[in-house]
Amino acid sequence: MLDLEIAVNRPQRWDVPFGSDMRDEDVDRLLQVEPFRSMDADRFPAALPLRGILQNDTRITDHPDGSIVVREGDYGHSAFLVLRGRVNVVLEGLDPETLGRPPKASQGLFRSLAKMWRNPSLPEVRKHPVAENKLAVSRDQTGDLANTRVFLQDVPRILMGTRSVSLHSGEIFGELAALTRTPRTATVLADGDALLLEIRWQGLRDLMRRTDALRHHIERLYRENSLRVHLRETPLLTQLPAEQLEAVAAETVFETYGNFEWQANSEADGEQSPTSAIVNEPLIAEEGLPSAGLILVRAGFARMSQRHGHGHKTFAYLGKGQMFGTAEAIESYRSGNTAALTTSLRALGYVDVLRIPQSVLDKHVFPHVPDNLLETLHDKRAVYCTHHHCDLPHEKIGGQPGSVDTALLEFLVESRFINGQQAMAIDLDRCTRCDDCVRACAATHDNNPRFLRHGQRHGSYQVAHACMHCVDPVCMIGCPTGAIGRDMATGTVRINDQTCIGCSTCANSCPYDNIRMVEIRDSRGAILVDDATHQPILKATKCDLCVDHSGGPACQRACPHDALVRLDLGNLGKLSQWVNR
Amino acid sequence: MRPFASRRLTNSVLTVAGVAGITAWTVWQENKLGRADFHTGYVLIGAVLFLACYNLRKKLPVLPWTTSSAWLQAHIYIGLASAVVFGLHVGWKVPNGFLEISIAVLYCLAFVSGIVGLIWTRTLPPQLARLSEEIIFERTAMIRAQLRDRAQRVVLESVHASGATTLGEFYAERLQEYFERPRRLGYYLWPTNSLRRELLAELTAVRRYLSDPEQEKCEQLFALVRRRDDLDFQVALQWRLKGWLFVHLGLTYPLVLASCLHGWLAHLFDGGAL
Ligand code: HEM
Numbered sequence: 077m078l079d080l081e082i083a084v085n086r087p088q089r090w091d092v093p094f095g096s097d098m099r100d101e102d103v104d105r106l107l108q109v110e111p112f113r114s115m116d117a118d119r120f121p122a123a124l125p126l127r128g129i130l131q132n133d134t135r136i137t138d139h140p141d142g143s144i145v146v147r148e149g150d151y152g153h154s155a156f157l158v159l160r161g162r163v164n165v166v167l168e169g170l171d172p173e174t175l176g177r178p179p180k181a182s183q184g185l186f187r188s189l190a191k192m193w194r195n196p197s198l199p200e201v202r203k204h205p206v207a208e209n210k211l212a213v214s215r216d217q218t219g220d221l222a223n224t225r226v227f228l229q230d231v232p233r234i235l236m237g238t239r240s241v242s243l244h245s246g247e248i249f250g251e252l253a254a255l256t257r258t259p260r261t262a263t264v265l266a267d268g269d270a271l272l273l274e275i276r277w278q279g280l281r282d283l284m285r286r287t288d289a290l291r292h293h294i295e296r297l298y299r300e301n302s303l304r305v306h307l308r309e310t311p312l313l314t315q316l317p318a319e320q321l322e323a324v325a326a327e328t329v330f331e332t333y334g335n336f337e338w339q340a341n342s343e344a345d346g347e348q349s350p351t352s353a354i355v356n357e358p359l360i361a362e363e364g365l366p367s368a369g370l371i372l373v374r375a376g377f378a379r380m381s382q383r384h385g386h387g388h389k390t391f392a393y394l395g396k397g398q399m400f401g402t403a404e405a406i407e408s409y410r411s412g413n414t415a416a417l418t419t420s421l422r423a424l425g426y427v428d429v430l431r432i433p434q435s436v437l438d439k440h441v442f443p444h445v446p447d448n449l450l451e452t453l454h455d456k457r458a459v460y461c462t463h464h465h466c467d468l469p470h471e472k473i474g475g476q477p478g479s480v481d482t483a484l485l486e487f488l489v490e491s492r493f494i495n496g497q498q499a500m501a502i503d504l505d506r507c508t509r510c511d512d513c514v515r516a517c518a519a520t521h522d523n524n525p526r527f528l529r530h531g532q533r534h535g536s537y538q539v540a541h542a543c544m545h546c547v548d549p550v551c552m553i554g555c556p557t558g559a560i561g562r563d564m565a566t567g568t569v570r571i572n573d574q575t576c577i578g579c580s581t582c583a584n585s586c587p588y589d590n591i592r593m594v595e596i597r598d599s600r601g602a603i604l605v606d607d608a609t610h611q612p613i614l615k616a617t618k619c620d621l622c623v624d625h626s627g628g629p630a631c632q633r634a635c636p637h638d639a640l641v642r643l644d645l646g647n648l649g650k651l652s653q654w655v656n657r
Numbered sequence: 658m659r660p661f662a663s664r665r666l667t668n669s670v671l672t673v674a675g676v677a678g679i680t681a682w683t684v685w686q687e688n689k690l691g692r693a694d695f696h697t698g699y700v701l702i703g704a705v706l707f708l709a710c711y712n713l714r715k716k717l718p719v720l721p722w723t724t725s726s727a728w729l730q731a732h733i734y735i736g737l738a739s740a741v742v743f744g745l746h747v748g749w750k751v752p753n754g755f756l757e758i759s760i761a762v763l764y765c766l767a768f769v770s771g772i773v774g775l776i777w778t779r780t781l782p783p784q785l786a787r788l789s790e791e792i793i794f795e796r797t798a799m800i801r802a803q804l805r806d807r808a809q810r811v812v813l814e815s816v817h818a819s820g821a822t823t824l825g826e827f828y829a830e831r832l833q834e835y836f837e838r839p840r841r842l843g844y845y846l847w848p849t850n851s852l853r854r855e856l857l858a859e860l861t862a863v864r865r866y867l868s869d870p871e872q873e874k875c876e877q878l879f880a881l882v883r884r885r886d887d888l889d890f891q892v893a894l895q896w897r898l899k900g901w902l903f904v905h906l907g908l909t910y911p912l913v914l915a916s917c918l919h920g921w922l923a924h925l926f927d928g929g930a931l
Contacts, residue, residue, distance in 0.1 A: 188719035504786035516718030536786040627721030636729040
């Protein structure tokens with residue numbers, strides 16, 4: 077008979093250590109160097125000992141001279157401590173081409189037509205399967221493609237005339253990008269052979285929690301480098317006098333909720349009932365409790381919900397740069413009594429927030445904000461769209477959630493499609509299944525369609541398997557050669573086919589299954605195999621929004637019935653416009 | 658007004674205005690005993706060529722300056738307006754001459770197929786969207802084979818578990834063909850659920866003779882019959898959505914060729930106008 081239950085050990089945080097070969101001696105040695113030497117091991121709980129963190133959340137990596145440690149624009153989930161040797165932080169942006177990400181100029185009409193004409197009849201034909209630029213690639217001895225290193229050749233010439241800073245043993249870098257999941261702001265190269273300790277995000281967070289000096293150090297860096305800019309982007313604080321903004325920055329509290337590795341859990345989350353899924357999401361602020369100031373989302377997503385029957389009804393989701401608790405904070409300021417929150421805020425995956433306490437608002441913010449702005453902010457409880465570019469006029473600061481029905485909203489939140497800035501949404505009530513979109517995609521990509529007209533459905537809406545060019549592009553974490561990267565100007569996530577080594581890290585990380593690994597062939601149709609292993613050479617492929625064609629994504633332009641759009645699903649305004657066409 | 662509604666209104670107003678203008682001009686020409694047939698002929702052939710060019714646009718998806726949906730809008734309204742121009746051109750009566758009759762028939766068929774297609778492309782997708790499963794047309798044969806195999810397995814398991822052949826006999830008699838063969842052409846043109854209802858009713862009737870283990874398998878057969886019918890329904894609708902376009906496009910090329918020939922001959926025999 078079929079077993080209905082099978083007992084297994086509950087997956088634990090350290091089931092898969094960050095580095096597989098951290099030995100006890102390595103940990104002993106680490107405990108002798110700063111900053112670990114001055115850490116008080118007794119402040120760590122028994123379940124999360126300092127030793128355990130070092131053993132499981134860190135790894136020691138060798139970086140030969142000239143190798144790229146982090147690349148500007150990359151997304152990462154780890155910080156680095158220099159153990160031995162030196163690294164160079166290049167402060168001025170290096171030429172993207174040097175880093176293996178040549179910008180793609182969009183082709184003119186005639187070149188596009190000529191290219192289409194010459195499209196090979198076989199799938200996945202490559203003329204130049206490997207890089208022909210200044211990058212050199214060295215494979216890991218064990219054959220682990222994910223440990224491949226990329227070198228810049230002739231580093232002195234590349235760095236000539238650029239500003240760079242040298243970091244020596246004992247110095248930490250990359251922590252802000254790791255903690256806030258923002259792109260790395262500089263490229264770091266090994267200057268001579270360097271030994272680094274890479275600390276993954278979870279470990280860094282726990283070390284910070286239990287070590288005041290480290291926490292203060294990192295918070296100070298953030299306060300100095302980016303907090304003011306972030307605060308200024310908030311409508312309420314845009315006009316605040318500089319002196320008051322200083323005071324706000326000094327008192328702002330940093331908080332982090334949820335799991336950074338949300339993509340790993342998203343499939344399991346999908347199996348929970350919607351009610352328990354919401355209840356299990358970490359609470360940032362709870363409906364009915366006294367408001368404790370204003371919450372600004374710094375990174376990630378949060379769900380705003382209200383109790384409804386036995387469950388919770390979602391009515392908006394917030395993303396980077398959006399505020400929560402504004403109305404209640406203003407009410408508290410006006411009445412002198414603390415108002416109760418009318419909605420809850422919960423972390424979807426992982427969220428990083430800034431909290432401005434009520435006392436700071438009362439003293440440094442509200443007295444300096446014009447009454448009419450306060451009035452507007454007070455009336456518009458829910459913020460409308462999650463991503464930065466909310467271009468509808470009434471979306472500037474707030475507004476009631478658009479007329480998108482709650483079930484659709486819940487679907488988008490639960491399946492995390494709100495992450496998509498260019499999701500392929502199909503209105504099945506209009507789609508005649510003609511596949512003109514697929515043919516157009518193939519015609520513009522050497523005869524290889526880069527998406528599947530298939531995917532999760534909600535009623536008559538479908539989100540197809542096409543790269544969504546996510547706000548939080550988890551696929552970009554861990555690419556050993558930096559072949560997958562985001563174009564900073566357009567936000568498009570692209571794969572450089574020539575520097576992709578086929579390790580599948582991106583395809584395995586994409587929670588939406590939107591990256592496909594393909595075997596490639598030469599122009600005569602022969603499958604290309606690795607000289608050493610005789611295994612087929614793989615390349616990661618996905619939608620590139622037709623960046624090299626003028627006119628935008630061919631799929632959308634090829635749809636005769638206005639059924640298919642590329643849509644920012646984090647933008648409720650745009651979504652409601654589309655569903656109410 | 659919602660964007661689609663306002664687009665419909667604007668395009669309709671423009672079309673009616675254009676058609677009214679052409680009609681008024683033709684009537685005015687005829688009233689002063691002038692000739693309008695060459696002019697209406699040129700407008701008509703221009704319209705037909707433009708309508709046919711939509712196929713070219715579809716073949717060139719890299720063209721940066723147009724969207725297929727804008728083309729289709731122009732296609733639909735110009736297509737509708739072309740009927741009036743056609744009427745004016747033939748003087749609202751059946752033309753004579755083999756070539757002229759052939760062109761008229763081709764045009765009418767292309768026009769009617771366009772209208773039918775327009776109705777189908779607006780009404781069939783919501784019917785497809787209501788089904789619980791979305792299939793890719795090219796995978797139909799594979800899904801059909803999977804359902805057939807599962808049905809066979811269920812029946813064999815039932816025979817093994819119960820030692821009775823009641824369900825097996827019913828399967829061989831009534832369901833085997835249903836699971837093995839695609840539906841007939843009539844179903845593709847006009848899918849109905851009569852066979853599904855018939856089979857489910859017969860299966861319900863057989864149920865009273867089944868033992869407990871067979872009952873369980875019978876439930877699974879019910880589900881498989883329904884799934885197969887849903888699949889056939891989906892395939893029939895998708896087939897129709899593809900098929901009409903095939904006919905519509907198939908009529909286009911002979912129409913374009915014959916119309917060009919007709920225009921050339923008209924000039925040739927028009928008192929040496931060429
Ligand atoms: C009478 C002359 C007409 C000609 C020569 C013509 C020609 C064409 C051509 C060449 C296509 C493109 C087929 C393809 O490549 O897939 C097309 C598509 C279409 N036509 Fe016409 N057409 C005509 C009239 C009409 C009319 C009167 C209507 C409706 C009012 C119409 C509605 C459509 C529709 C809905 C499509 C297809 C859109 C899709 O891809 O789903 N056509 N027609």
